[in-house]
Amino acid sequence: MRPRQASFWKVFGAPLALGLLCAAGLFAALLGDGVWDSLSWLGLGLPTLIALRGLLRRQPPA
Amino acid sequence: MKSTTIRRWSLIHTWSSLICTVFLLLLALTGLPLIFHHEIDHLLGDAPELREMPADTPHLDLQQLVQAAEAHRPGEVMQYFGWDEDEPNGVMAIMAKTAGTEPNSSHTFMLDARTGEAVAMPSANGGLMMVMLRLHVDMFAGLPGKLLLAFMGLLFVLAIVSGTVLYLPFMRRLKFATVRQDKSSRLRWLDLHNLIGVVTLTWALVVGVTGVISACADLIIAAWRNDSLSAMVAPYRDAPPLTSLAPASRLLEIAREAAPGMQPDFIAFPGTRFSSEHHYAVFLKGGSHLTSHLLTPVLIDASSLQVTAVGERPWYMDAMGMSQPLHFGDYGGMPMKLLWAALDVLTMIVLGSGLYLWTVRRRGGKPTREGRR
Numbered sequence: 082m083r084p085r086q087a088s089f090w091k092v093f094g095a096p097l098a099l100g101l102l103c104a105a106g107l108f109a110a111l112l113g114d115g116v117w118d119s120l121s122w123l124g125l126g127l128p129t130l131i132a133l134r135g136l137l138r139r140q141p142p143a
Numbered sequence: 144m145k146s147t148t149i150r151r152w153s154l155i156h157t158w159s160s161l162i163c164t165v166f167l168l169l170l171a172l173t174g175l176p177l178i179f180h181h182e183i184d185h186l187l188g189d190a191p192e193l194r195e196m197p198a199d200t201p202h203l204d205l206q207q208l209v210q211a212a213e214a215h216r217p218g219e220v221m222q223y224f225g226w227d228e229d230e231p232n233g234v235m236a237i238m239a240k241t242a243g244t245e246p247n248s249s250h251t252f253m254l255d256a257r258t259g260e261a262v263a264m265p266s267a268n269g270g271l272m273m274v275m276l277r278l279h280v281d282m283f284a285g286l287p288g289k290l291l292l293a294f295m296g297l298l299f300v301l302a303i304v305s306g307t308v309l310y311l312p313f314m315r316r317l318k319f320a321t322v323r324q325d326k327s328s329r330l331r332w333l334d335l336h337n338l339i340g341v342v343t344l345t346w347a348l349v350v351g352v353t354g355v356i357s358a359c360a361d362l363i364i365a366a367w368r369n370d371s372l373s374a375m376v377a378p379y380r381d382a383p384p385l386t387s388l389a390p391a392s393r394l395l396e397i398a399r400e401a402a403p404g405m406q407p408d409f410i411a412f413p414g415t416r417f418s419s420e421h422h423y424a425v426f427l428k429g430g431s432h433l434t435s436h437l438l439t440p441v442l443i444d445a446s447s448l449q450v451t452a453v454g455e456r457p458w459y460m461d462a463m464g465m466s467q468p469l470h471f472g473d474y475g476g477m478p479m480k481l482l483w484a485a486l487d488v489l490t491m492i493v494l495g496s497g498l499y500l501w502t503v504r505r506r507g508g509k510p511t512r513e514g515r516r
Contacts, residue, residue, distance in 0.1 A: 088311075089311065095320070096341040096344065099345075104349075107345075107346070110474050110475035110479065111432065112432055112433055118475045118476050122475065122479065125346065125482040128343055128345075128346070129342075129485045131342050132338065132489050133485075133489075134320075135334075135335055135339065136492070138324075139324060
């Protein structure tokens with residue numbers, strides 16, 4: 082059981098953190114303007130950046 | 144995970160995505176300009192422009208606006224008045240041959256609340272953005288089109304869930320965000336499909352589920368009419384049809400007294416699907432940011448102007464109200480709209496790469512079973 086659980090967190094740790102950040106951002110902007118809005122920009126912006134970086138980088142990582 | 148389990152999830156993922164991909168591509172493509180419909184309308188000169196007047200010019204009362212609207216389109220009746228925070232001096236008017244006419248056959252325009260002057264809203268009645276909207280909402284096929292798209296949305300959600308399950312066996316030996324560039328084009332796109340799919344997961348789920356809810360709007364409104372509205376207007380069931388309506392002048396004041404602290408969103412005139420044959424329905428929205436998406440109807444007797452009932456909000460109407468901002472991405476300024484567009488394009492890349500991976504695997508693998516062709 083142990084190694085399985087370890088691999089679950091290894092695989093899903095980062096996506097889960099990003100997903101929670103994104104959900105928090107989507108909700109925050111419903112609560113108000115200004116700072117609340119910028120939380121949503123962070124929550125949506127980080128996944129977008131990571132996706133674009135994967136898409137645009139052509140050389141194999143060192 | 145056992146290999147039979149993986150194969151089963153893989154089958155679910157393949158078929159749920161294959162069936163919905165064409166529709167999802169259409170939705171993503173037509174949704175892209177709709178994110179910016181406000182800006183595009185302004186650019187095309189399709190947004191209503193009210194004339195400059197001193198800031199404190201008083202507004203006409205609502206009955207005067209009704210008369211102005213009826214003079215503007217003789218032979219038609221009022222269906223709705225609507226308010227928009229972006230245009231405090233304008234009232235949106237929707238008219239049609241009869242109050243019960245379906246929305247796509249209605250005519251929408253703006254009234255200057257200070258003068259009663261009618262200002263055209265071309266984008267609300269036709270044009271390119273309307274084509275985009277109809278393609279996005281029902282593919283010009285009415286309720287069956289909406290329900291088909293709702294079903295495709297459910298398949299999309301299933302594809303996301305099954306894709307997430309499969310992410311584990313695929314990524315077990317890889318570090319997060321690994322994209323293998325040096326092996327083959329198939330592996331590169333497999334890694335990109337997994338990476339982009341998993342980071343856009345939350346957004347895609349939220350937009351997918353709220354889209355399904357919005358696509359079921361007609362059913363939700365019908366449920367509200369059967370359930371909540373019919374109970375409120377029960378005493379009027381056998382009342383004779385109205386021959387004339389009491390003036391609309393004080394409707395907003397009457398509604399605000401019945402539900403203090405709320406803001407007007409729209410008025411449904413008697414006979415529409417948001418009112419009864421005998422009532423004006425004033426829909427008020429909450430005063431706070433969050434509750435501004437939740438509507439409370441105040442039913443006002445259309446001959447005596449007495450308040451018949453202040454509606455409870457059933458949970459499904461609230462779900463529909465909250466779905467709108469979360470689907471449109473219009474509640475966090477321009478940066479949110481740009482990110483919404485970026486995520487929309489990324490979703491198209493996930494859909495496209497999924498299709499590509501499927502065709503490559505079909506061409507390459509299992510020659511014996513598919514050897515006949």
